[in-house]
Amino acid sequence: MVKLYENGKTRASIVREYDLSASALDRWITQSQASGSFTEKANRTDEENELLALRKENQRLKMENDILKQAALIMGRK
Numbered sequence: 001m002v003k004l005y006e007n008g009k010t011r012a013s014i015v016r017e018y019d020l021s022a023s024a025l026d027r028w029i030t031q032s033q034a035s036g037s038f039t040e041k042a043n044r045t046d047e048e049n050e051l052l053a054l055r056k057e058n059q060r061l062k063m064e065n066d067i068l069k070q071a072a073l074i075m076g077r078k
Contacts, residue, residue: 001025002032
């Protein structure tokens with residue numbers, strides 16, 4: 001769809017011919033122009049990547065904390 005647009009086909013005719021929403025086509029065009037990719041991962045901002053990394057680290061730390069709590073309970077029983 002993006003290639004058709006880049007080759008000169010009008011946005012309206014693409015939307016009508018392929019039964020797309022105009023916003024979806026606009027998003028694809030923007031993603032293609034920004035990064036050349038349509039994957040979500042390639043189109044994330046630095047802040048979004050940092051947020052995902054921090055969430056992942058937070059989850060890992062919570063899991064480690066739970067393991068340590070369980071180990072402390074086991075050690076306390078002996």
